[in-house]
Amino acid sequence: MVAGAGDGTGGERALVDLLAQSISSGSFRAKLVAAFVGSAGANLCFLLLPLQIPLVVSALDDPNSSSNKDLLRGCARMVGLYLFRVVLGHGGRHLLNEVGEEALLGIQQRLFSAAQRLKVESFELEFGLGKILPLLEHDAPAIRDVLTINLERVVMGSFYVCGGIYLCLAISKFLSLVVFAAVVPIAASSMLLKRVSERFGRRLSDRRSRLAERSRLVLGSTRLVRSHACEELELARYKELGREYAAEASAQSVFMSACKGGSGLTHSFALMAIIFFGVRKASASDGLRSGELVALVNIVVEIGKHLDMAVNNYLLLSTAAGKALKCQEVLQAAKAADSSGGSDAPGPICSLEPASTSSGPVLELRRCTYAYDDGEGKTKGVREISFSCAPGELLCLVGPSGCGKSTALDLVSKFRPCQGGQVLIHGRDLAAVPDGVCRSWVSWVGQSSAIVPGTVRENIAYGLPLATDEDVMEAVRLSSCDDFIDEKVLDQTFDEGTGFNLSGGQRARVAIARGLLKVLKGSASVLLLDEVTANLDPLSEASLLSGIRKVTKRHRVATLFVTHRISNAKIADKVLVVKSGAVIERGTHDQLCDMEGGVYQKLLAASDSF
Numbered sequence: 370m371v372a373g374a375g376d377g378t379g380g381e382r383a384l385v386d387l388l389a390q391s392i393s394s395g396s397f398r399a400k401l402v403a404a405f406v407g408s409a410g411a412n413l414c415f416l417l418l419p420l421q422i423p424l425v426v427s428a429l430d431d432p433n434s435s436s437n438k439d440l441l442r443g444c445a446r447m448v449g450l451y452l453f454r455v456v457l458g459h460g461g462r463h464l465l466n467e468v469g470e471e472a473l474l475g476i477q478q479r480l481f482s483a484a485q486r487l488k489v490e491s492f493e494l495e496f497g498l499g500k501i502l503p504l505l506e507h508d509a510p511a512i513r514d515v516l517t518i519n520l521e522r523v524v525m526g527s528f529y530v531c532g533g534i535y536l537c538l539a540i541s542k543f544l545s546l547v548v549f550a551a552v553v554p555i556a557a558s559s560m561l562l563k564r565v566s567e568r569f570g571r572r573l574s575d576r577r578s579r580l581a582e583r584s585r586l587v588l589g590s591t592r593l594v595r596s597h598a599c600e601e602l603e604l605a606r607y608k609e610l611g612r613e614y615a616a617e618a619s620a621q622s623v624f625m626s627a628c629k630g631g632s633g634l635t636h637s638f639a640l641m642a643i644i645f646f647g648v649r650k651a652s653a654s655d656g657l658r659s660g661e662l663v664a665l666v667n668i669v670v671e672i673g674k675h676l677d678m679a680v681n682n683y684l685l686l687s688t689a690a691g692k693a694l695k696c697q698e699v700l701q702a703a704k705a706a707d708s709s710g711g712s713d714a715p716g717p718i719c720s721l722e723p724a725s726t727s728s729g730p731v732l733e734l735r736r737c738t739y740a741y742d743d744g745e746g747k748t749k750g751v752r753e754i755s756f757s758c759a760p761g762e763l764l765c766l767v768g769p770s771g772c773g774k775s776t777a778l779d780l781v782s783k784f785r786p787c788q789g790g791q792v793l794i795h796g797r798d799l800a801a802v803p804d805g806v807c808r809s810w811v812s813w814v815g816q817s818s819a820i821v822p823g824t825v826r827e828n829i830a831y832g833l834p835l836a837t838d839e840d841v842m843e844a845v846r847l848s849s850c851d852d853f854i855d856e857k858v859l860d861q862t863f864d865e866g867t868g869f870n871l872s873g874g875q876r877a878r879v880a881i882a883r884g885l886l887k888v889l890k891g892s893a894s895v896l897l898l899d900e901v902t903a904n905l906d907p908l909s910e911a912s913l914l915s916g917i918r919k920v921t922k923r924h925r926v927a928t929l930f931v932t933h934r935i936s937n938a939k940i941a942d943k944v945l946v947v948k949s950g951a952v953i954e955r956g957t958h959d960q961l962c963d964m965e966g967g968v969y970q971k972l973l974a975a976s977d978s979f
Contacts, residue, residue, distance in 0.1 A: 380693055386697070388472055391471070410461075411453075415450075416532045418451075423664055473509055480696060484699065487703050488706050511688075511692050514685075515686055522679060523686065527679050529672065530675055530679065541665060576613055576614040731895060737792060738753055738789035738790055739785050751950040758929065761926070763943075767932060767945070767969065767972060768947035782807075782808060783807050794895060809893070814898050819880065824859065824863075826838070832891075833891055843886075847916035848882035849912040849916065850878045853871075872904075874906060877903070885920055896920070902932065903933075
C-alpha cells in the first residue's frame with residue numbers, strides 16, 4: 370500500500386509526482402507555462418468584455434455624434450478582445466494538448482517499465498494483467514486529462530472568479546459582497562468533498578480492473594467456454610461485474626450532480642439578489658447606471674459558470690488522485706524490487722560472459738524450500754529439496770501434478786524467491802546475484818509456448834540481436850522446426866500474440882528453438898524445460914529430445930527437464946521423483962525401474978497400461 374493512501378494528501382502527492390516526472394524535460398515545462406499563460410490571457414480578455422457594455426449601452430441611450438464614436442470604439446474593443454481571446458485560447462489549448470500527450474506517454478512508459486521490473490512473484494500474485502492493463506488503458510489517460518482539462522479549468526475558473534469579484538467591487542461594493550457570500554461556501558464545500566471524490570476514483574478503478582480481468586480471462590479461453598456451452602454463464606457473470614461498476618459510476622454521478630446542483634442553486638440565489646438590489650439601486654438617483662447593471666449581471670453569470678466549472682473539475686482532480694494512488698502502488702513495488710537488486714537487468718544477453726568455468730556441478734539446490742497457498746487452503750511448493758546437475762548432465766523431474774516440479778524450476782530462474790536453503794550456479798548463491806544476471810545464465814522454456822509479435826527470426830533470436838541466420842537455423846534444426854521453417858520464412862511475421870498459422874506443437878517447437886539458441890549463442894549454462902513436449906507428436910518428440918540431449922552434451926550445460934511422460938525420462942542421465950514437494954526417489958531410469966514398490970515404477974506401469 371502506498372504511504373499516505375489513507376489520508377487526503379496521499380493521492381494528491383501521487384498525482385503531482387506522476388505528472389511532474391512524466392513532463393520532466395525543460396521544453397515541455399516551458400510549453401506548459403506558455404499554455405497556462407495563453408489560457409490566462411484568453412480568460413482576461415473574456416473578463417474585460419463586460420466592461421465595454423456600459424460604453425455601448427450609454428451610446429444607445431443617448432444617440433449623437435459623440436455617442437456614435439463611443440459605440441464604434443466599444444464595439445472595436447470587443448472585437449479586439451474576442452480576437453485576442455481566440456488566438457491565446459486556442460494557442461494555449463494546442464500547447465496543453467502537446468504536453469498532455471507527452472505526460473500520457475511518460476506515465477504509460479513508467480508503468481510499463483515498472484511492470485517489467487516487478488518481481489515475477491509480485492507481478493503474478495499481487496498485480497497481474499487484470500490490474501496493470503486498466504492502469505495503462507484507463508487510469509493513465511484520466512491522469513493525463515488532469516493536466517489538459519481538469520487542472521486548466523480549475524486554475525482558469527478560479528482566475529475568472531477572482532477577477533470577476535474584483536470587477537464587481539469596482540462597479541458596486543455592496544453587490545460584490547453578495548457575490549462573495551455565494552462563492553465562499555461553494556469553495557469551502559468543494560474542499561471538504563474532495564476526499565469523497567478521491568475514494569470514488571479508487572473504487573471505480575478497482576471495479577474496472579475486475580471487469581477487465583474477467584474479459585481477458587474469458588475471451589482468452591474462447592474454446593473452453595464454447596466447448597462447455599458456458600457463454601450464457603460467462604455473460605451473466607460479466608453483466609454482474611458490469612452492474613457493480615455501473616452502480617459505482619452512478620453513485621459518483623449522483624455525488625457530482627448533487628455538488629453541481631448545490632453550486633448552481635447558490636449561484637442562482639446570488640444572481641437573483643444582485644438583480645433585485647441592482648434594479649433598486651439603479652432606480653435611485655445616485656444608483657447604478659443601466660449599462661453598469663447589465664455588465665454586473667453578465668459578470669456574475671460568468672462567475673457562476675466558471676465557479677461551477679472549477680468546482681466540478683476540482684472534484685474530478687480528486688477522483689484522478691485515487692487512480693494515481695493505484696499507479697503509485699505499482700511504481701513503488703518496482704522501486705522496492707530495484708532497491709533489493711531484484712530488477713538489475715544485465716543488458717543484452719549475448720554481451721555477457723558465461724557464469725563461470727569452475728569445476729563441480731553447474732547447478733545445485735541445497736535444502737530449498739518455497740511454500741504458497743493455492744487459493745483453496747492448501748499449501749504447495751517444495752520443502753528442503755536438494756539435488757545437483759553436472760556439466761553436460763540431463764536431469765529429469767517426474768511426479769504427480771502439483772508435486773512441486775515446476776516450482777523447483779522457478780527457484781532456479783528466480784521467478785520465485787527461495788524461502789529457505791540455497792540455489793547455486795557454478796558455486797554462486799543466486800540470492801546474492803541480481804535477477805537479470807541470473808537469468809542470463811539460465812535458458813527457460815515454459816509450458817505455455819509464447820509467441821511474441823514480430824518475425825520468425827525475432828521470435829527465435831529473442832534477446833539475442835547478434836545471432837546470425839545460421840545460428841537461428843541451427844536452433845531450428847535442433848528443435849525439429851525445419852519441417853515448417855527455413856531461411857525463406859525468417860522475415861515473415863506472426864500474428865500478434867497468436868502465432869499465425871502455427872499449430873500447438875509448432876508453437877512449442879518455436880519456443881524450444883528460442884531456448885536452445887540462448888544456449889548456443891548466449892551465456893546460458895543451465896537449460897530449464899517445463900513440459901515442453903506435451904503438444905508434440907511422437908516423431909517430433911523423439912527428434913526434439915535427441916536435439917536437446919545433443920545440445921546438453923556438446924555445450925556442457927546442465928539441463929533440467931520436467932515431464933509427465935515417463936517414457937521421456939529414458940533419455941535422462943538421472944531421474945528425480947518428486948512427491949509432495951520433496952525428492953523421494955533418484956537414480957537412472959533402469960535403477961528406478963528395478964525399485965520394487967517405488968513411485969517411479971507405479972508411474973511407469975500406469976503409463977504402460979494405456
